[in-house]
Amino acid sequence: SHPLFVADTTTELGAAFERNNLLRSFALVTVNADGFENLSLKFTLRSVPSLLGTIVTNRAPAPGFFVDFTGSGQAPNPPERLGWGNDAPPLRDFALGAVLQHFTKSILRRPGVDFRVPSDRELDDLAAYQMSIGRDQDLDLTKLELRVQVANRGRRLFLDTGNIGEPGHKNCNACHFNGGGTVGFAFNPDAPGFTPRLDGNPRGFNAVSGINTNEAPLALALGIPRDGGFGVTPLPGGGFGNIGNVPGFGPAPVEEFAIPSLVEAGDTAPYFHNHSALTLEDSIAFYDSAPFRAINSVGGPIGPIPVSISSNPSDPEVRAIAAFLRTLTALDNLRSALSLIERGRLARVPADAREMARLAMGEIRDAQANLRGGVLGRARDGSLFEARAHLEAARSLLAQAADEQVPGAAAQAAWGEAANAARRAREALADPETLPRSYRR
Structure with a gap:
C-alpha cells in the first residue's frame, strides 16, 4: 500500500x-x-x-x-x-x-x-x-485571436451569451467569464x-x-x-x-x-x-x-x-468548445513554461536550474497532450502542426538543459533556444498581442 x-x-x-x-x-x-x-x-x-x-x-x-x-x-x-x-x-x-x-x-x-x-x-x-x-x-476572449480554426470556432460558441432566462444560447461565458x-x-x-x-x-x-x-x-x-x-x-x-x-x-x-x-x-x-x-x-x-x-x-x-x-x-459544437478549452490550457502551459525557463536561466545553483528545466519540460509535455486531445488530435490544421513541431523542439532543448552532463555554455544556449521554440509555439496558436501581459514573455 x-x-x-x-x-x-x-x-x-x-x-x-x-x-x-x-x-x-x-x-x-x-x-x-x-x-x-x-x-x-x-x-x-x-x-x-x-x-x-x-x-x-x-x-x-x-x-x-x-x-x-x-x-x-x-x-x-x-x-x-x-x-x-x-x-x-x-x-x-x-x-x-x-x-x-x-x-x-x-x-x-x-x-x-x-x-x-x-x-x-x-x-x-x-x-x-x-x-x-x-x-x-x-484573458479577454473577445480580443483573443486563435490561429487553430476549430479552437477559434469553439471560442465563438463559448461567447454565445443571451439574457437571463433566454433560451437558445451556449451561455458558457456567463459563469466562466473569459474562461x-x-x-x-x-x-x-x-x-x-x-x-x-x-x-x-x-x-x-x-x-x-x-x-x-x-x-x-x-x-x-x-x-x-x-x-x-x-x-x-x-x-x-x-x-x-x-x-x-x-x-x-x-x-x-x-x-x-x-x-x-x-x-x-x-x-x-x-x-x-x-x-x-x-x-x-x-x-x-x-x-x-x-x-x-x-x-x-x-x-x-x-x-x-x-x-x-x-x-x-461527439457533437461538432461540443468538440469545438473542448478544443478551444484545450488550446487555452496549452497557452497557459506555455506561459508557465516560459516563466520557468526564465527562472532557470537566472538560477545560480546548477541543481536549481536543472529542476526548473524539468518543471518546464512538464509544462511543455502538458501542452503537447492538450494539442493531441479530442478533435485537435485529428485536425489537419497548419497552425496546429507548427505548434506541435516547436513544442517538440522546446522539449528536446529543455532535456539538454536538465542534463548535468551537458557543459554550462551548451546548457545556457539550450535555455535560450528552448525559450524561442516555446514562443514560436505560442505564436502558432494565437496572436501574442491579444494575450495578457504575463503570457507574452
Whole structure:
C-alpha cells in the first residue's frame, strides 16, 4: 500500500476516514465539510479542486449583486471563496481544516496528540505559495485571436451569451467569464450597471451555482451521497446545503458549488465536484442532460441560465468548445513554461536550474497532450502542426538543459533556444498581442 493511503494501515482511523475504493478509482476524498459529529452519515465525497490561478478566482461577491444566493440563505457569507462548497475559511486558515481532516492519527482529532497544528510561519508560507501558482491575469476572449480554426470556432460558441432566462444560447461565458473562475451576471436589477445579459455584469466575483451534478449518471451509479455544497443546513433530499431565496420561486433548498476556472481545464480532468464527467466533452454535453434541465438546476424550467448544447459528446459544437478549452490550457502551459525557463536561466545553483528545466519540460509535455486531445488530435490544421513541431523542439532543448552532463555554455544556449521554440509555439496558436501581459514573455 502506498503511504498516501493511510486508512489502509492505520486501524485507529476506522472505516469512515476514507472510502478507499472511490479514493483509488475516482480520486474522491472523504470530506466532513459539515462537521465531525457523525462520520458514517455526515460526509461528502469530493474531488480535489485545482489551486492554479487562485489569486484571480477567490473574490467573494459584493452585497447587492445577487450573483449567488449565499447572502439570502441561512449560511454566512464567507470573505473568500474556496473549496467546492465555496464556504471554506480564508486561504491562510484553510490549511488548518485540511490538517484536521486529513493529517490526523485517529478520528478523535486531538490537537497536539493526533496531529500537529501548523505554525503561523507555515500558514503564511502555504498561503503565499498557493497565491503564487498559476496565472495572475484573466484573458479577454473577445480580443483573443486563435490561429487553430476549430479552437477559434469553439471560442465563438463559448461567447454565445443571451439574457437571463433566454433560451437558445451556449451561455458558457456567463459563469466562466473569459474562461476564468468568475461570473459575468447579476440577478439584481438595482445593482450598479445592471444589464440582463448574462455576461454583461463582470465584477471579478467568484460564485456558487446549482447544476444538479449530484444526479449525473456516473454519480448515481457509484452511489455517491448527495452533497449540498455551500452551507450546513440539512436539506430534504439529503446532504447539507443552503436555503436560498430563489428569484421568482421564493425560499427553496439549493445545492450550490464553486464555479471553477476553465483556463486550466485541459490539465484537470475529471470534472465537477464528484468527478462525474470523465472528459471535457462529457462535461460540456452534461449541460443538455436531464439532471441539468431539472427543476433544481439553474438550467431548469425556471432557471436563469438555460444552455443550448447537444448531449452527445461527439457533437461538432461540443468538440469545438473542448478544443478551444484545450488550446487555452496549452497557452497557459506555455506561459508557465516560459516563466520557468526564465527562472532557470537566472538560477545560480546548477541543481536549481536543472529542476526548473524539468518543471518546464512538464509544462511543455502538458501542452503537447492538450494539442493531441479530442478533435485537435485529428485536425489537419497548419497552425496546429507548427505548434506541435516547436513544442517538440522546446522539449528536446529543455532535456539538454536538465542534463548535468551537458557543459554550462551548451546548457545556457539550450535555455535560450528552448525559450524561442516555446514562443514560436505560442505564436502558432494565437496572436501574442491579444494575450495578457504575463503570457507574452
